[in-house]
Amino acid sequence: MSLLHQSPSDHATRWSLVARAVSPEDAGTRAMDELLRIYLPVLQGMLARWPQLDASTKEDLLQSFVQKRILENQLLAKADATKGRFRSFLLKAFQNHIVDEIRKSTGAKYSPGAENLLSYDELAESLGHSAELEKAYxxxxxxxxxxxxxxxxxxxxxxxxxxxxxxxxxxxxxxxxxxxxxxxxxxxxxxxxxxxxxxxxxxxxxxxxxxxxxxxxxxxxxxxxxxxxxxxxxxxxxxxxx
Amino acid sequence: MSTSSSDSISVPLTDSTRTLREEAKGLLALLNEMDPGEPLWSHEDLESILSHQMEAPLLIDLGSMHGVNAEQVQQLASTRGLVLRSFEDLLTHPHPPVELLIFTKEFAKRNLASPRSPIPAEVARILYFSCISSAMLKCGRKISQLSLTEIGEGIDWCLHRPWLQSEWRELFKNTKGFLEERGEA
The missing domain is CATH 1.10.10 (Arc Repressor Mutant, subunit A)
Structure with missing residues (x-):
C-alpha cells in the first residue's frame, strides 16, 4: 500500500486534506480515506515499538481510535492549522486515546477522578516503556x-x-x-x-x-x-x- | 547490462530486526547523505577512484588530451624496452620518462581545473603531486613551477588524505624526506 499516495502534481497540503476530510460530501470521504492511508501506518509503526502491549491490544487501540475519535467524535474538525503540524496534533490525540482506553480496561486504578490518575508519559513508563514511543512515531x-x-x-x-x-x-x-x-x-x-x-x-x-x-x-x-x-x-x- | 530493476522496492515501515536507535540512525544517515552541503565523495569512493585511475591505460587518457599525440605517448611508453601501460606503471617505475610525467601532470592539472571532469579534484591532486614527486625523486627534475615550499605543502596535503593507499603514501613520504634534506619541508 502506498503510504503517501498523492500524485506529485497534487499540491494539496496535509491541512487542506484535513479540511476536505471533515466535509460530508464524497470528496470528504475520499480525503478521509487518504488521511487514514497516510497516517495509520505511522501510528502502527509507533505501536510496533511498544513490546509490552500485545498485538490484539495494539489493533484494538488503533481501530477504536479511528472509530471513536476520528469518525464518531470528529476529531479532525478540532484540528487547528495555526497550532502546528497535523501529525503532532494526531500524535497527542492518539496518546490521549491510549490513556483513556487503558484506564477503562484496567478499572478503578486509572479511572477518571482517581488520585493516582496517570498521564500518558507515566502510563507509558508504567508499562515498561519510556518516552521513546514518541521518537518511534x-x-x-x-x-x-x-x-x-x-x-x-x-x-x-x-x-x-x-x-x-x-x-x-x-x-x-x-x-x-x-x-x-x-x-x-x-x-x-x-x-x-x-x-x-x-x-x-x-x-x-x-x-x-x-x-x-x-x-x-x-x-x-x-x-x-x-x-x-x-x-x-x-x-x-x-x-x-x- | 545486468540490473535488478524488478527487485523489491518495499521498505517495511518498521523493521523489527533493528532497534529503534539503529533505524533512526540509518534514516538520519540517509538524510545526511542528501544534504546539499555534504561532500559528494566518501573516503571509500575516493580510494576506489584513485585505484581505478592509477590502473587506467596511459594511452587512452593522455592520448585524448588536446595538444598531445597518441603516437607520441605510445612511443614514450615503450621506449628503451619500457612497458608502461597504466599510470601506476609509470609512477612506480624506477626510471620513468620525464616527458610522460609532464604529460600526466598536465592531464591531472586539466582535470583539476575542469568542473565537468569525471575525476574528483582530490584524486586529480594526488595524481598531480605523484608526477611532481616521481620526477623529483627518480629523474632529478622539477617539473612544476611551484616553489619547493609549495610542493612541500601539497605533499603534506596528500599525506593527510586518510584514503591514500600505501604505495602513494610511501612515494610522498620519500618526497617529504627529500625536501626536508633541502630544508624545504
Whole structure:
C-alpha cells in the first residue's frame, strides 16, 4: 500500500486534506480515506515499538481510535492549522486515546477522578516503556516519507529506462541505510552495470541522491503550509531522528 | 547490462530486526547523505577512484588530451624496452620518462581545473603531486613551477588524505624526506 499516495502534481497540503476530510460530501470521504492511508501506518509503526502491549491490544487501540475519535467524535474538525503540524496534533490525540482506553480496561486504578490518575508519559513508563514511543512515531513518519520517496524514484527510473540509477540507489543507499546490510562495493557495481570506472558509479550515486532529495522535498512540501518552511521541516525531521 | 530493476522496492515501515536507535540512525544517515552541503565523495569512493585511475591505460587518457599525440605517448611508453601501460606503471617505475610525467601532470592539472571532469579534484591532486614527486625523486627534475615550499605543502596535503593507499603514501613520504634534506619541508 502506498503510504503517501498523492500524485506529485497534487499540491494539496496535509491541512487542506484535513479540511476536505471533515466535509460530508464524497470528496470528504475520499480525503478521509487518504488521511487514514497516510497516517495509520505511522501510528502502527509507533505501536510496533511498544513490546509490552500485545498485538490484539495494539489493533484494538488503533481501530477504536479511528472509530471513536476520528469518525464518531470528529476529531479532525478540532484540528487547528495555526497550532502546528497535523501529525503532532494526531500524535497527542492518539496518546490521549491510549490513556483513556487503558484506564477503562484496567478499572478503578486509572479511572477518571482517581488520585493516582496517570498521564500518558507515566502510563507509558508504567508499562515498561519510556518516552521513546514518541521518537518511534517520528521515526515511522520519516521511514514512511523515505519509502514513498523510494517508490517515486523507482517509478521515475523505470519510466526513463534508468535501471542503473535505481540499482546504484538500492545498493549504495537503500540497503545499507534502511536495511543495515553491506553496501555493494563499487568494483562490483562497475561489473554489474558494465561501467568503465568506479567514478561513473559514484556519479550515478550522486544523481540518485539528488533525485531522491528533490522527491523528498516535494513530499515534505505537502506537509507544510508554505514551501519556505521546507528546509526547516527537513532539519526538524533530522532532529527527531537524533 | 545486468540490473535488478524488478527487485523489491518495499521498505517495511518498521523493521523489527533493528532497534529503534539503529533505524533512526540509518534514516538520519540517509538524510545526511542528501544534504546539499555534504561532500559528494566518501573516503571509500575516493580510494576506489584513485585505484581505478592509477590502473587506467596511459594511452587512452593522455592520448585524448588536446595538444598531445597518441603516437607520441605510445612511443614514450615503450621506449628503451619500457612497458608502461597504466599510470601506476609509470609512477612506480624506477626510471620513468620525464616527458610522460609532464604529460600526466598536465592531464591531472586539466582535470583539476575542469568542473565537468569525471575525476574528483582530490584524486586529480594526488595524481598531480605523484608526477611532481616521481620526477623529483627518480629523474632529478622539477617539473612544476611551484616553489619547493609549495610542493612541500601539497605533499603534506596528500599525506593527510586518510584514503591514500600505501604505495602513494610511501612515494610522498620519500618526497617529504627529500625536501626536508633541502630544508624545504
Amino acid at each position: 517520528h521515526v515511522a513518519w520519516v521511514r514512511n516519507l523515505v519509502e514513498e520517496g523510494s517508490r517515486r524514484l523507482h517509478a521515475d527510473c523505470m519510466a526513463k529506462g534508468r535501471n542503473d540509477l535505481w540499482l546504484v540507489f538500492q545498493e549504495r543507499l537503500q540497503k545499507p541505510f534502511l536495511e543495515g546490510s553491506a553496501a555493494m562495493p563499487y568494483e562490483e557495481l562497475v561489473q554489474r552495470l558494465e561501467l568503465s570506472s568506479p567514478s561513473q558509479a559514484s556519479n550515478l550515486l550522486i544523481s540518485s541522491k539528488r533525485q531522491l532529495r528533490k522527491i523528498l522535498e516535494a513530499l515534505i512540501n505537502e506537509t507544510v503550509e508554505d514551501p519556505s518552511e521546507m528546509e526547516a521541516e527537513w532539519d526538524f525531521l533530522k532532529k527527531c531522528l537524533k
